[in-house]
Amino acid sequence: MIERRESSLHELATVLDYIRWGASRFNEAGLWFGHGTDNAWDEAVLLVMHSLHLPLESKPEVLQARLTMEERREVMAILERRADERLPAAYLTHEAHFCGMSFYVDERVLVPRSPIGELIRGGFEPWLKVEPLAILDLCCGSGCIGIACAEAFPDARVDLSDIDAGAVEVAQININRHHLNEQVRAVQSDLFAGLHGCSYELIVCNPPYVDARDLAEMPAEFRAEPEIALGSGDDGLDFTRRLLREAADHLQPDGLLVCEVGNSWEALERAFPEVPFMWPEFEDGGHGVFVISREELLAYRQYWEPGTGDQGQG
Template sequence: MPLDELHSLRDWVRWSASTFEAHGLFFGHGTDNALDEALELVLATLHLDHSLPESFLDARVTRAEAAELARRLRRRVEDRVPLAHITGRAFFAGLVFEVNEHVLVPRSPIAELIEARFEPWLDAEHVRSVLDLCTGSGCIGIACAHAFPEALVDLADISPEALEVAQRNTERHGVADRVRVVQSDVYAGLDGKRYDLIVSNPPYVSEAEMATLPPEYHREPRLGLAAGEDGMKVVARILAEAPEHLNEGGILVCEVGASADLLMARYPDVPFLWLDFERGGDGVFLLTAGQLAEFHDVFVEG
């Protein structure tokens, strides 16, 4: 690695991007190209953010900084670790979150819905309770806490390690006084509590799809991705039990990604509303409390 030939931030960005391309890395954990990935590697390692004036890219890197950049770059290239797990940070809905190997890297298009406060499907001024189901890092629920400042938010996950990350993120963002972290297998640990909004990015990857994922995804916790033979194991439970946890007029928003066709094939009569996103992404549906109650028997029989 030509450390002595790389002097500035700009040098490191250019050379890292070329190295990523040469090794055929996969980009899908916060960036979608080698150049943006390289820039985030350099800025995060040097404790800088993306508001850095471009002229600062010509600043020189110290020997200690260069050694750390080289170490992190090797982990990204040789071990195929997602960059966010190396840097310890990820961006979601305009906020920065701590992440590590115990949580998925935030990347859900649901961020757009949160920024729009789920309008027109909810009256934001009357949202008082939110559940982020299968929360992982807590990014969805914490972003909802910012969008709905009068709401109490529960972050639920089955993984104790993920909940430790989520708890630190609630403290990082100053919302720990109204955001509760709960260990729960889907709804089991919530003591029958009801919510105005349930949002979930649950595990939904089928066994067949798991086998085709790039190496970077296999560095994330399998618990957050895989969900049985057809990927519907957790989603089916979310649907079947949702009526018991939604207030009248409430909504469920759930991401199922590439498993959308499997979901519709399993429940062909259910009027899933598939949402569109300006910044890209798909596979997110919305159902109202009334619709979930109407099709409750269908979901239970599943």
């Protein structure tokens, strides 16, 4: 492998050479994409340009620029790590984008990719009936959802909450990065346990929701993400059941809960067939996000109790 790498370093000279080589290497390795790009070529472009400290929108002439030997080794190293370790590219660059904003990420948090970003850009219309003064990003991970909400609603106080101390540390890095310490805070909390006395007009949650079967069958790139942020019981709804039971107590009148459950949306509908969950449609792709008002949470509270519904254990 070392001899092959050294030979490639002398044979490959330009930026385009390394993009082409990286894409071929990724296809050969059978990598899985979905953490920012959806194909081997774009992934190679992302990693090569990052390694060279060049913007993705660089002029086409850059592709023919020759690399120094030091640059070649650095580019080759990051491409080989992507192929050999099956890490999402964002963990190698420590950067991901969400709602047009840049966020620091590492292995302590999921790579941002939620379709909730489209709802943020639309101000959660038509479901949000009040101007939010307080917003909670529950299971915040990197904090990308809550920080994007802070940008969309500059007069709102925003809490970022996660059960994992490492995720809270990453969220604080991103609060600092976007200079939002006066508006946004990061709190370690298991659901609402660490948020005593707090109530919100808007709670947005991208919780763990992957069911046991999907978790076991995930490609290596997804298994590189923290399991605590992915798996949630046999049907993926253990956390969501707890959230549905408790959320109304932390919402103001006319408050709104927005929650992503991904592929577990069918299990949620089977578990609570009496509840008219609203499922927004996304122009940019994505699915499995429901919205429900505080008043609806209260009206259907009997169904949230353990033992109700066809799968009501939680």
